[in-house]
Amino acid sequence: MLVAKHTHYYLYNILPESATLYFVRFFKEYHFENMEINSVKRGFASDNNAGVHPDVLKEILAVNKGHTIGYGSDIYTDQAKTLFREYLGESAEIFFVFNGTAANVLGLSGVMRPWNSVITASSSHIEQDECGAPEKFTGCKVLTVDTSNGKITIDLLEKHMHGFDFEHHSQPKVISITQASEMGTVYTVKEIQKISEFAHDYNMLLHMDGARLANASVALNLPFKTFTTDAGVDVLSFGGTKNGMMLGEAVCFLKPGLSENFKYIRKQGMQLASKMRFISAQYIAYFKNDLWKKCASHSNSMATALNDKIKNIKGLKVTQPVQSNGIFVIIPRIVAEKVMSEYFFYPWNERTSEYRLMTSWDTTEEDINGFVELLKKELKNTQ
Numbered sequence: 001m002l003v004a005k006h007t008h009y010y011l012y013n014i015l016p017e018s019a020t021l022y023f024v025r026f027f028k029e030y031h032f033e034n035m036e037i038n039s040v041k042r043g044f045a046s047d048n049n050a051g052v053h054p055d056v057l058k059e060i061l062a063v064n065k066g067h068t069i070g071y072g073s074d075i076y077t078d079q080a081k082t083l084f085r086e087y088l089g090e091s092a093e094i095f096f097v098f099n100g101t102a103a104n105v106l107g108l109s110g111v112m113r114p115w116n117s118v119i120t121a122s123s124s125h126i127e128q129d130e131c132g133a134p135e136k137f138t139g140c141k142v143l144t145v146d147t148s149n150g151k152i153t154i155d156l157l158e159k160h161m162h163g164f165d166f167e168h169h170s171q172p173k174v175i176s177i178t179q180a181s182e183m184g185t186v187y188t189v190k191e192i193q194k195i196s197e198f199a200h201d202y203n204m205l206l207h208m209d210g211a212r213l214a215n216a217s218v219a220l221n222l223p224f225k226t227f228t229t230d231a232g233v234d235v236l237s238f239g240g241t242k243n244g245m246m247l248g249e250a251v252c253f254l255k256p257g258l259s260e261n262f263k264y265i266r267k268q269g270m271q272l273a274s275k276m277r278f279i280s281a282q283y284i285a286y287f288k289n290d291l292w293k294k295c296a297s298h299s300n301s302m303a304t305a306l307n308d309k310i311k312n313i314k315g316l317k318v319t320q321p322v323q324s325n326g327i328f329v330i331i332p333r334i335v336a337e338k339v340m341s342e343y344f345f346y347p348w349n350e351r352t353s354e355y356r357l358m359t360s361w362d363t364t365e366e367d368i369n370g371f372v373e374l375l376k377k378e379l380k381n382t383q
């Protein structure tokens, strides 16, 4: 139930009740009538909507022979972890989990106690899209800062820097940033370094949600290690699902000593895969022949191509710099609704009629051309 699953996606946080009602009406009246459930229509809704890269499937098949020991004590998991360490540094400790929410929540659980708080952008996945799982599983408070572009700055953090050592106040312990951010923007190495120094000065840690880490690496043209381990990130959620994998993300502890009890936390968190080799195999494929880079380069360049075609169209306004694989654009609602009958994508902010377009590893030029043609046609029809 693709559509139903995401009925409320991305709007809820910023919307007054009336807008939420609009959104529900929109999906009920418009989408359910105009889209077949399980339709194979292509679009720009999410990089999660793309399929699995054939090389990943091939690797899954390649490890599907004989018996191996379960729960990660197999040669493929060893191999995958070795590859991770080549990218993140020798002291990185890697734990596979099933999905990105688990990577974030359990990674935070590993370094927080229930009296702590984590500070994050109000648009972040841990704040908006994890159904309160960080609060539930860590027992901690999530504190937010509002950003215009999804990126946290030191100035924004200052308001939460108080109450240390005071037993009446939750103790700030982690700053969590998302790279690439939920708004498609990308932190520079300097920006990350600044935040990590700030965090460490307060005896806090820096967590990075890297669901789209490959897109950020390509955007920065830098190896993963440069803007994670070397920039002072302590805990990293390393994603692959949005970039050609089927499932499986990695919690990476980049600072020695942080993973001490994590094996118990993962098991209690129900994220220890018995047949782990099938997650590991995907990461082997991901790193082999730079598949991660090919996929992310493609989706980023498709976003640039799409942006180039729409940014100067009268009646549209691109609202964020296009730095990875997301484009945020204001489209007249009536036009967007028409285009959505052919190409699926999500509203981001109904009040401003802003929509989110995501490209993925399998976006084609035909997708872009067909979408832009239709957009232009519908814009013309309204003039």
Ligand SMILES: Cc1ncc(COP(=O)(O)O)c(C=O)c1O
Binding pocket: 048, 099, 100, 101, 102, 125, 178, 181, 182, 209, 211, 212, 241
């Ligand atoms: C920024 C970010 N972090 C994490 C995730 C992972 O979430 P999931 O639990 O759906 O794999 C997503 C997926 O939408 C995301 O956009």
